[in-house]
Amino acid sequence: MAFDAAEAPVLVVDGLRTEFATGEGPPSVAVHDLSFTVRRGETLCIVGESGCGKSLTALSILRLLPRPYGRIGAGRVLLDGQDLAQISDAEMRAVRGRAISMIFQEPMSSLNPVLTIGRQIAETVMVHEQLDWSACMGRALEMLRQVRIPEPERRLQEYPHQLSGGMRQRVMIAMALVCRPRVLLADEPTTALDVTIQAQILDLVRDLQQETGTAVILITHDLGVVAEMAERVLVMYAGNKVEEGSVTEIFDAPTHPYTRGLMAAMPHLGGGQGHRGRLNEIPGVVPALHARPPGCSFAPRCPLVLDKCRVEAPPLLGVGGTHAAACWVTAGNA
């Protein structure tokens, strides 16, 4: 969707640091000095392996970090200029579900099994817009139509277990968008779904985004989804932003060795005869929260690692356009 780059961003995350209290000693840092912005109608994809801090970033924005250990250690989350990290709990509740909504990976477990779908959608309207219950149910019905659920009147009275996985995710989307939020956080919304359903759900999100102008932050590990949906891409590794740019910049010239690794690990179709060997993989795993190395956190797995990488973490360096990467080797001399 076209958006005005001069327009002020809807959401600004500035120097976000998410930490977890540990028994003794300093807290573990799960998200480290993360900054990004999203504009109205824009889609930002946050990419990375499991454990990179993508979901924690989304939960930090909504201040839904697991209690009592998780907390925002530093930084600002500005929604239209208001710092969500500083407002009261009651003010934050008014933001959740109305200005910023979230949809989750697993639609079965994310819907309450003992309440009807209509009720779960309508109560969001009720808490935010103080309408009477029948008006709220009316809005729920209208929303079920918008997310293209067949027989919406009947579905309103049904429970989540009576729906298929794709339908459940549509219900989640209906629930998230019923108050027309300014920002939608979608945490791996299609990971648990069949491929054909995935495409339908992504189409739906994009269509609704065009109608409403909602900014979408899409968290995924699937570069296919990124290519499909993103205008801008943010690559996270071990709680750090390692690369950022427009979708074309990232796909045309992946700069950080981690991004290159992710690209290489993608299966290619039509690669010609005899191209059916093993997929490339990035050796090793994301370091655990309490065992992050000094210097660049990707250094232990990096094929291009220098001595310097193990000592000093590279800053984010511009490599042309809106494209930036944090690497001594590939971005340092650009």
Place this chain on the structure above:
Amino acid sequence: MWSYAIRRILATIPVLCVVAIIVFLLLRLSPGDPAAIIAGDNATVDDIAMIRAQLGLDRPLLQQFVFWLGQLLSGDFGNSIYLARPVIGLIMERVEPTLALSVTTMAFAMLLAIPMGVLAAWRAGSWVDQTIMALSVLAFSVPVFLIGYGLVIGFSLTLDLLPVQGFVSLSDDPLQFLRHLVLPTIALGLVYSALLARITRATMLETLNEDFIRTARAKGLAEPRVLLLHALKNASVPIVTTIGTGLALLIGGVVVTESVFAIPGIGRLTIEAVLQRDYPVIQGVILVIAAVYVFVNLAIDLAYPLLDPRIRF
């Protein structure tokens, strides 16, 4: 749904039959000859034989059982040996105090324990949680009679706020009825509350970790709504189950509580009957209590689909 309900109702029949068999054998297998007890210390052999014939104890066991069961089904629980009155009448006279005490105790326990359990789970690990759980261990460990006498000493004898003991019928004086029930209800209810609070906490703790709780919070719902509607409704099946199975605990407690507070209920009747070896009364009481237990748990089973729509039979 209806076929489930009917099947579940039919399933109580074998359970009740087993209860009946055990109760029947209880008398026949117990030490001492009931006929001899009834006849008294100075009876002759002929007297005992006559009484035995009267009670049908000289016939084959199976025949006795069938005869006894037939009587039961027609509402005849036999006669008390000591009072020479129908057992069913004795029990009916004693129902009101026990029923009143059970209802107030259950209400007290639920009103106390469920909020406490929810609170403890919500603030798991905090001093609130630790205090509630410590109190529940205490309440579960101290015997009912000790709590009962403690309450009597404190509220009745020292502060003179409530009657020491006894029972007043609801139809005679509603206010006195309630005043007499306060202390027995607390004494008996604390144990039950402790059990219920622990189960509520454990189930809520599990439920609060579910994804849909995060969804509820992400929608901007306030904590009371998250806890009481989204979490507690999901946790209700195990809690309601505990209310049903905990009834066994309550029944044991009723016997003690009624003795401590001199309440003329089923519990007292049971103790009197046991002390006098009044077998027909003992049998009658056991049958009634077992039937109540079975039917309450049946009612709970039938309530499950209302609590959780995923339960379909």
